[in-house]
Amino acid sequence: MLPKLNVYAVPSLADPKELEIGTVVVIDILRATTTIVHAIAAGATAVVPCASVEDAQRLAEILHETDDTTSVLLAGERDCLPIPGFDLGNSPSEYRPEVVFRAVIILTTTNGTQAFQVCRRAQRVLVGAFVNASAVLKALFEESHAVHLLCSGIEGEFTRDDTLFAGMLVDHLERKSGLRYELNAQAITARENWRAAFAPPYSSGAEPIPPEMLAAQLRNSAAGEKLIAAGMESDIYDAARIDLFTCLPTFDPTSGIIVG
Ligand code: MLT
Numbered sequence: 001m002l003p004k005l006n007v008y009a010v011p012s013l014a015d016p017k018e019l020e021i022g023t024v025v026v027i028d029i030l031r032a033t034t035t036i037v038h039a040i041a042a043g044a045t046a047v048v049p050c051a052s053v054e055d056a057q058r059l060a061e062i063l064h065e066t067d068d069t070t071s072v073l074l075a076g077e078r079d080c081l082p083i084p085g086f087d088l089g090n091s092p093s094e095y096r097p098e099v100v101f102r103a104v105i106i107l108t109t110t111n112g113t114q115a116f117q118v119c120r121r122a123q124r125v126l127v128g129a130f131v132n133a134s135a136v137l138k139a140l141f142e143e144s145h146a147v148h149l150l151c152s153g154i155e156g157e158f159t160r161d162d163t164l165f166a167g168m169l170v171d172h173l174e175r176k177s178g179l180r181y182e183l184n185a186q187a188i189t190a191r192e193n194w195r196a197a198f199a200p201p202y203s204s205g206a207e208p209i210p211p212e213m214l215a216a217q218l219r220n221s222a223a224g225e226k227l228i229a230a231g232m233e234s235d236i237y238d239a240a241r242i243d244l245f246t247c248l249p250t251f252d253p254t255s256g257i258i259v260g
Contacts, residue, residue, distance in 0.1 A: 004146040005173060005181035007166045007190045010153035011118045020121050022146025025128040025136055025169070026251065029161040030223035031090050032112020032152065034129040034239040038092040040260035041132075041245040043101035045070070047258040049113035049251070053083055056108040063104065073100065076108040080230035083108070092131075092238040115152040120253050122148075127249035127258060130165055130214065131241055135248040137169065141177045149187070160193070160221035161239070167194025172205055214240035 004022070008014040027033055036047050050056040056074055063072045075088035082089030088099070090109055107113055119125045128136040128149075140147055149169055151162035167190035174181065174191070183191070194203060197217050201207035215237045218224050224236055251258045 028112030028152035125251040
């Protein structure tokens with residue numbers, strides 16, 4: 001039997017039971033998973049994705065009460081904007097070593113942190129973004145059972161930034177893993193959209209894609225348009241820097257914590 005290679009354009013299309021077998025990659029290019037990779041690369045001890053602002057605040061209080069030696073930072077966005085009273089927003093550039101080194105970051109975002117909740121029964125969950133693309137691919141090359149590329153979408157709808165990355169992973173896995181896969185329909189669509197966006201040698205990975213070129217594609221997405229309207233266009237460029245980092249954050253479905 002061929003290993004499955006599934007793309008889910010929005011979390012509601014994924015059956016949590018199916019995610020139990022193989023490796024899941026959670027994807028929210030603009031911006032949650034890009035930001036998480038930045039945070040871990042900058043030395044954060046852990047990121048805890050929370051579904052709601054209230055859950056995040058409650059967890060921060062508990063952590064402060066039980067351990068006052070660890071720096072705990074509340075982070076996230078609603079409608080792209082920083083949440084009043086929180087320490088950090090959701091812009092990757094905020095997550096610098098001098099800010100987040102050795103901190104535990106409690107993160108709540110509109111879509112990305114919700115997608116992790118769908119993976120609570122999964123075996124292995126990776127955090128994927130263009131900024132750590134090769135690290136994700138390397139881990140997926142070793143997965144012979146099933147690969148699930150779980151796009152966060154935007155408020156229940158598909159957004160092109162996520163599916164472009166999923167399409168790149170599908171294309172590169174097929175070309176380079178040495179395995180043949182059984183693709184679902186969304187995986188075929190994502191791969192074809194990736195190939196339509198970037199001609200060879202860029203689509204194949206033979207030539208690196210300059211951030212300006214990828215950012216132009218990401219701008220043309222529902223999440224990109226929303227960020228531009230909110231005055232945060234520079235975050236799109238930061239999300240388009242392929243392989244800026246080599247780290248591979250993983251989400252532990254039992255504890256609900258992401259570590260590097
Ligand atoms: C999210 O997780 O909802 C997104 O990252 C949205 C954003 O960053 O504004």
